[in-house]
């Protein structure tokens with residue numbers, strides 16, 4: 001409800017050319033999200049299966065990063081022995097906001113009431129806790145049942161982000177119609193690896 005009511009602008013920035021196609025969308029909010037309300041809108045925690053089973057299942061299926069690192073060094077996010085996405089993140093009892101950074105979302109430990117799930121990684125069953133959750137909007141996840149990473153952005157760094165993606169260029173398809181009886185469509189091969 002919060003996003004629907006207050007979002008006033010939307011820019012689909014790009015379809016990324018690596019891996020699965022996806023969109024980067026930037027939305028402006030009519031009212032500022034105050035730091036004490038971030039947890040209402042963006043979560044980086046595994047929902048309680050007893051309270052929100054549907055959301056729990058969607059998060060478990062779509063919003064768990066990796067696992068990577070020592071649990072799986074062959075994960076595609078690994079470079080020079082480190083996760084380029086900076087997982088696993090630190091556990092935090094409360095969300096923390098900086099002046100010019102993405103916030104550090106609340107990621108409670110299991111001792112502090114956080115939940116965990118069991119995942120199979122390389123034939124081992126491991127406990128995955130909130131350190132591995134990609135931030136999400138419960139509303140959007142329940143609506144679309146998909147991987148949707150949502151980040152709170154209140155920084156001038158957003159300008160750099162916008163410029164980076166609008167300048168990557170768009171994918172293109174060229175086609176021609178030779179006659180009404182014999183339709184010929186020529187589609188160039190799109191190289192998803194070039195950026």
Ligand SMILES: [Zn+2]
Nearest residue numbers: 068077083087
């Ligand atoms: Zn990783």
